Amino acid sequence: MLRDTLKTLLSAYGPSGNEHAVAEAVKSLIAAHVDSMRVDAMGNLIVEKYGSDEQGKRIMFSAHMDHIGFVVTDIDDKGFLRVHNVGGISPSISIARHVVFENGTEGVIYSQPRKDEDPAMKHLFIDIGADSREEAAQCVQPGDMAVYAPDFFELGSPRVASPAMDDRCCCALLCELMMYLDEPRNTVVGVFSSQEEVGVRGATTAAYSVKPDIGLGLDVTVCGDTPELKIPAITLGAGAAVKIMDRSMIASPSVREALFLAAKQAGVPVQREILPFGGQDGSAIQHSRAGVPAGCLSIPCRYTHSPAEVIDMRDMEGALKILLKFVENV
Template identity: 45%
Template sequence: MKKLIKELVEAYGPSGNEENIREIIKDKIEDKVDQIKVDNLGNLIALKKGKDSSKSIMLAAHMDEIGLIATHIDDNGFIRFSNVGGVSPYTLLGERIIFNNEIIAVIDKEGKLEDISKLKHEKLYADIGASSKEEAKKKVNIGDTASYYRKMDDLGDRCVAKSMDDRSGCALLIETINQLDDQPSYDTYFVFTVQEEVGLRGSKTSAYGINPDLGIAVDVTLTGDTPEAKTMEVGLGKGPAIKVKDRSVLVHPQVKNLMIDIAEKNNIPYQLEVLTAGGTDAGSIHLTRSGVRSGALSIPCRYVHSPSEMIDINDMKNGVELLVNILESDYGKAFE
């Protein structure tokens, strides 16, 4: 699984520019599912037909990563930018980024900064080594996007990389497809969504088209296990987290209880997650049409929305085991 995660997290794919990561995922799953398509917004939707087609489940993990977008190039070839998704200016100083999956840049700030709290995106610039606007525009143009330029590091049970949010979720869904021993109980849609980081957009359109009976988002969540972290129960290595609430959704109790029951029946370690800020694709899925029973399986992750997001590989393995057991169970009875 580490090899799979490495390939996914190191791929380029800021929100709105998911073509590259989508093709990588498509190549890995198209021979293992019954149908696969890309919808109008760019979501990759793969169907694995179930033994019973009377019900369906949608599993969603977003392909996009946070990024930057070029807004201005000055006469000396320095690039000004804005954020695409939740990128803090404090994580950008001295960082290397890559525009268009090709052009490397380093980020620095204007002049002296005596008060770090006053650091804003408009005080930063990207340097691609150009000496003039004309030279810079041969490589980068207004509207071009960039992501962090980082490799994955293997720390044993822990792995560190950019875009674990949410390529780790994509890896979890791919590995779930790989480990299904039989047909799932019901029609199962594995959806790799676009533009989650800018407003849960891909899950909104894909869920409307699928109209599932049950929706589960697979995404990362914050942890409370670092020095002076915000108090919360979730920590690395204690199992995947079954969401109870975040800012975008109050998880349907039938879905939460289903996930807990299956985890306990199969001796799969799990945690319960109450997230006071942030959201996942479940926020859009549960509001689709007349409403969809929805929940989320969360991967504990330290340093979210930084170039060095950290996960525990055991949480990933247990997350796959939980999803496989859900899909192979007669979960439809829980909603009758």
């Protein structure tokens, strides 16, 4: 069930560059449903479902496993941890949040007093309950990373919130796609990528290795449906969004139109996404080698890069139907 798959992946620790626990969770879910699995030098998990047509195409889907976090840069005399962002962290949103390290050490992130300054990373520290540098160092070392602590909860029946929804929701979507595919004509390659939040690094090397004929990024997109926001024109619960463009790519027209057709055939609503910022794995696929036709299917998400990212499960269910039709049509 899509919701159960999502909850499993959201519970895994996995900041950028440390996605191995997420990869192991994915393996446990889909091992029986794919023909091959491998982890490459960048930490990407690459799985394949072989097509029945020897002359068929290679379709690459990419959803990133990593999420934003905090890396420890120093420990002061009183045991407080100074940190720097890993990916797009908002200091103001992070104050007084519960965080956790890979070894289970928990803490609270807070800000030192400021004088006529907005919160910045230089003001933030993590309190893990230690009274000295020596005591803190028994639990955490410089270079260790913390993430917003897992906290999955429901907002009414169809909507759910959690840290790391960006992009574990699309990892769950890709897992379900690989489970549902039954003897596809074309070979389907699922890439659960690393280090997207720090520059689509994993998808860049994966696309070079996979050599796809066509590619699709799977990621969240921000909503413009909350108070005083109108851009982008994306509404939670109104369907997945076909990306027209973002800062990193203009979607290939052939892929974009194939997604619209798949949505029509599946009988599910779809939105058009024009995002004036941001980037995702589809751009890395598109730029690979001599160029690859590529696009992106996005899940609307409120409050991205926060400890409570919100999605609507109806958008997820519709997206799965679109992807199944898309694979069938290619």
